[in-house]
Amino acid sequence: MGGDHGPHVTVPAALEFQARLPDVDMVLVGLRDALEAELAAHGAAAGPRLRVHHASEVVAMDEPPMQALRYKKDSSMRVTVNLVKSGEAHACVSAGNTGALMAISRFVLRTLAGIDRPAIASVLPNMRRTNTYVLDLGANVDCTPENLLQFGIMGAMLVSAVEHKERPSVGLLNIGVEDIKGNETVKRAADLLRSSGLNFAGNVEGDDIYKGGVDVVVCDGFVGNVALKASEGVLQMVASALREEFSRTPFTRLAALVALPVTRAFRQRMDHRRYNGASLLGLRGIVIKSHGSADVFAFGQALERAVEEVRNSVPQRIAARMAQLQVPAA
Amino acid sequence: MGGDHGPHVTVPAALEFQARLPDVDMVLVGLRDALEAELAAHGAAAGPRLRVHHASEVVAMDEPPMQALRYKKDSSMRVTVNLVKSGEAHACVSAGNTGALMAISRFVLRTLAGIDRPAIASVLPNMRRTNTYVLDLGANVDCTPENLLQFGIMGAMLVSAVEHKERPSVGLLNIGVEDIKGNETVKRAADLLRSSGLNFAGNVEGDDIYKGGVDVVVCDGFVGNVALKASEGVLQMVASALREEFSRTPFTRLAALVALPVTRAFRQRMDHRRYNGASLLGLRGIVIKSHGSADVFAFGQALERAVEEVRNSVPQRIAARMAQLQVPAA
Numbered sequence A, B: 001m002g003g004d005h006g007p008h009v010t011v012p013a014a015l016e017f018q019a020r021l022p023d024v025d026m027v028l029v030g031l032r033d034a035l036e037a038e039l040a041a042h043g044a045a046a047g048p049r050l051r052v053h054h055a056s057e058v059v060a061m062d063e064p065p066m067q068a069l070r071y072k073k074d075s076s077m078r079v080t081v082n083l084v085k086s087g088e089a090h091a092c093v094s095a096g097n098t099g100a101l102m103a104i105s106r107f108v109l110r111t112l113a114g115i116d117r118p119a120i121a122s123v124l125p126n127m128r129r130t131n132t133y134v135l136d137l138g139a140n141v142d143c144t145p146e147n148l149l150q151f152g153i154m155g156a157m158l159v160s161a162v163e164h165k166e167r168p169s170v171g172l173l174n175i176g177v178e179d180i181k182g183n184e185t186v187k188r189a190a191d192l193l194r195s196s197g198l199n200f201a202g203n204v205e206g207d208d209i210y211k212g213g214v215d216v217v218v219c220d221g222f223v224g225n226v227a228l229k230a231s232e233g234v235l236q237m238v239a240s241a242l243r244e245e246f247s248r249t250p251f252t253r254l255a256a257l258v259a260l261p262v263t264r265a266f267r268q269r270m271d272h273r274r275y276n277g278a279s280l281l282g283l284r285g286i287v288i289k290s291h292g293s294a295d296v297f298a299f300g301q302a303l304e305r306a307v308e309e310v311r312n313s314v315p316q317r318i319a320a321r322m323a324q325l326q327v328p329a330a
Helices: A007-020 A032-041 A065-071 A076-086 A098-109 A145-162 A184-194 A206-210 A221-246 A250-258 A260-270 A296-311 A314-324 B007-020 B032-041 B065-071 B076-086 B098-109 B145-162 B184-194 B206-210 B221-246 B250-258 B260-269 B296-311 B314-324
Strands: A026-030 A050-054 A091-094 A119-125 A131-135 A169-173 A199-204 A216-218 A278-281 A286-289 B026-030 B050-054 B091-094 B119-125 B131-135 B169-173 B199-204 B216-218 B278-281 B286-289
Touching: A007 A026, A007 A032, A007 A050, A007 A296, A026 A032, A026 A076, A032 A050, A065 A076, A065 A098, A076 A091, A076 A098, A076 A286, A091 A296, A098 A278, A098 A286, A119 A145, A119 A206, A119 A221, A131 A145, A131 A206, A131 A221, A145 A169, A145 A184, A145 A216, A145 A278, A145 A296, A145 A314, A169 A184, A169 A206, A169 A221, A184 A199, A206 A221, A206 B221, A221 A250, A221 A260, A221 B206, A221 B221, A221 B260, A250 A260, A250 B250, A250 B260, A260 B221, A260 B250, A278 A314, A286 A296, B007 B026, B007 B032, B007 B050, B007 B296, B026 B032, B026 B076, B032 B050, B050 B076, B065 B076, B065 B098, B076 B091, B076 B098, B076 B286, B091 B296, B098 B278, B098 B286, B119 B145, B119 B206, B119 B221, B131 B145, B131 B206, B131 B221, B145 B169, B145 B184, B145 B216, B145 B278, B145 B296, B145 B314, B169 B184, B169 B206, B169 B221, B184 B199, B206 B221, B221 B250, B221 B260, B250 B260, B278 B314, B286 B296
Parallel strands: A026 A050, A091 A286, A131 A216, A169 A199, A169 A216, B026 B050, B091 B286, B131 B216, B169 B199, B169 B216
Antiparallel strands: A119 A131, A119 A278, A278 A286, B119 B131, B119 B278, B278 B286
16 A cells, blocks of 8 residues: 555556566555555456455554554555465565554564664675665664674674575675774674674775675665665756756757667666665564655566565574674674 | 876866966976976966965975874975964865875964864865855764864854855754754754854755755765765766766767757866865965866866855855854864
């Protein structure tokens, strides 16, 4: 029900997804009438492989998370997370209110042993055309060194699971690569990461996110969120500048026509929709957050991410790694 | 003497600058032989309008700032800042070690009354093709709400001085625009900014830096530095992706040729060299930090920034505004 477009996006995305991956069963959770109407609008109907599960309430996009948690016990979001808890679903994918999804998931599913706080992890593109996983992207605005260590472990386990890398490299986001740089939290986090047994690559800087030198970039949620949004802002500015320059004169408009296959390939390569689907890591279950503005293609990417995490047992891997941890997790 | 290229960049940049602005007197500070050789290499010589001031030491780019401050009393950096202190120079421009420049400037010049810590402010481009001033960009990794308030005042005074705006708008970098978002420091800083008499626009997010909705974006140095570097990383990735797509096949290489005037205009527009020259604000004197990798063009931009700040009395304006401040500056 969530996101800017609700079932108008999620339902066709589910149909399209199931057409591609027919071995995945799906449950659409929300207002039955709205979901069935949307299915009918696409010439489809619910069935054993694509069930509709009624939930009478919807969490609003701007609703305070604690309010959603306390008072909307029959929201589509809560009911979906409950399905994960009970084992009826292997994963939950939502385009709804991020704070509410985090609060509900944490309350219902609980965190894994040794994990103090879940984190939001997302994939970003890089110059080597591999994936850089960054966490936390906004769930935790004040992190301890222990939190950052746990993010490193969760990120490494996510990458080892879905990218099939044995020892993913983990960098700690800082304002210089030297050990003496940064605030006290980051310096102590570096010490913890160094003795964690992870493949710790030391400090990295903001531009390293896009260089592809490390698989995982660890940071607190405030910094991660700002870095992500600033990056989006730059991309928007670049796109708008390119558009403007290409539409300046008749000649540049002709050049735009000639360059169309190139700019199209470029746009596709930079298409943020391909990276849609952030993981709420550290929970006893799989929860994927789609961007609220996701379209059918983007929401499909989030669904795929959920399936990847299920097939590769991401929470189990994190739990196993936490159990081995020598450093006490505060 | 500083930066990646030393006098090979700074000396020709000074010559080129003085050719453009002949009413600006310049003092080249550093190893006399190196400076005079570089002048001679450009068919120039020192004179009353372009003096060489000998300094026997050079601060290394990777030297610990405190070491430079304590033991290199005759470094080109220290001597230049001394010239500002004594009034022999109106401003100092350096491409050297940022930490050392900040430590020396703070020690020699002192901060203005009410300013606890200087900040590094820089101009960034935005979609409205105006300038966004962001501070702090890395001088202060742990800021109090009072520091952030002071950054807001300093940024606003800088913009009012050099952009001739009467009431520049100030945004506080946060991870959401709602008042409840962010950590405690940011929330308290918002309260201080709201009652400061500044034109406070509330919280802004990372992408707002590039939207141009506010003139000044205030943040702590850790967050600002990461946002800036992440932005640089995205731009590099975009540039490299565009290059790759344009050189993929004979057809795309032809398209590149046709689109050359467009991509050239685009590159020029996105050229970070135009924004070179960060202000060390809050000092009793004008100090401008050029990027270490600056070329002659970029270093010239930093020189221009220094002249702008001198002509518009930036430190005096900050001092005057601080004197009016009702809120006690802790």
